[in-house]
Amino acid sequence: MTRFRLGTRGSPLALTQAGMVRDALCAAHGWSDDAVEIVVIRTTGDRVQDRALAEIGGKALWTKELDRALHDSDIDCAVHSMKDVETIRPATLKIAAMLPRADVRDRLIGAETLADLRPGAVVGTSSPRRRAQMLRLRPDLEIVLIRGNVDTRLGRVASGEMDATLLAAAGLDRLGRDDGHAIPTDVMLPAPAQGAVGVEVLAGSAAGEIVAAIDHHDTSACVLTERALLARLGADCHSPVAALASLAGETLTLRAELIAEDGACDVAGSIEGTVDDDLGTALAEDLLARAPASVRRLFSA
Structure with a gap:
């Protein structure tokens, strides 16, 4: 039997999200779990962890290897965290579906609120948005670069290397983690497309119709509007x-x-x-x- 192949990064969160897409496809089409194969693609963004994305190529570092796998027919679709997908995509590719959006908020790890952080506290993030928002609210904070998966970032706070960090609530929830305290969106508005999982295919391919069956209309409408702004x-x-x-x-x-x-x-x-x-x-x-x-x-x- 030919299996439908989902391409994904190999982080725990990416694999969890790919599993969500697999489950949705199986439910929509009446497939068994073994009808879908999850194919792990290692990206440049996964390999380079000591520099900010903006310094070494931007969001394409999360997508270019998955794009290549789609163009080479090594996978039928690619699963993305939509906030990590660059705004302008190749015309040969199409976002065919998005899963229902999860919690859009950021969670603060290390304190209940930003106001509770000590004067001059060290906060780790690689996001220009989070850096700017935190400095607007607390100009005294020292913002330092932090990369890596969820456990790596949580570990650096737990070890005392830094006082706090910020992580997306959606990712923590998907991993079954209740760490941190959610920041209201009227305090920190999230990144465009935060909390959304998208599925990309070759434009015009048969995979597009298969994937479209799991599209959540409201999520797609909202995320595409945010991406149009970008x-x-x-x-x-x-x-x-x-x-x-x-x-x-x-x-x-x-x-x-x-x-x-x-x-x-x-x-x-x-x-x-x-x-x-x-x-x-x-x-x-x-x-x-x-x-x-x-x-x-x-x-x-």
Whole structure:
């Protein structure tokens, strides 16, 4: 029997997410578990752990090996954490489905709130967004680079090497971990597409129809709106940007903020409409028009 092949990174979280996609496909198509093969692809982002992604190639470090495997027909689809997928993708590929979105919030590890951290506390993150947001709220913090999987990051806080770190609540939940304290989105707006798992295929392939059966419409609508905002901003891995779209009935609401790298200034806004409106582009243009120069220079639009 020919098995349907899911390509994924090999981290515990990536494998858990690939298992979620496998289970969804089996449920949708009445397949047995052995009808789907999970194929582990080691990416450059997994191999290089001592530098920020923005310094060594950006989000493509998580995707280029999976892209190659799709183009070479080594896999039928690739499973991604959508917040790690670069905004502009090859025209030969298509995001065919997204699973229902999980908790979008960040969790603070090491203290109950940012206000509880000691003066001058050392906080580890590799995210320009989290760095800028934390410095906006607590300019006294010392922000240091931290990479690695969930256990590595938790271990560096537990050892006392740093006072705190931030991790996505969705990833912790998927791993069955209850570490840390969730930060409300009105305190720290999440990264665009945070909490969403996407499945990518070759455009026009038979795999696209197979995968489309597990697409969660509301998640796709919200995440694609957030990604449209990124595209209009010309955002990259150096750009501190946060965004969150939500759908209530027919009303789609998008909130977003752009922040200076040092957190000294920011611009925020929101917009409402329907899924047929190009809210991402509209809000991006509004934010850029109102952004101070120190923020606007971080985007290539």
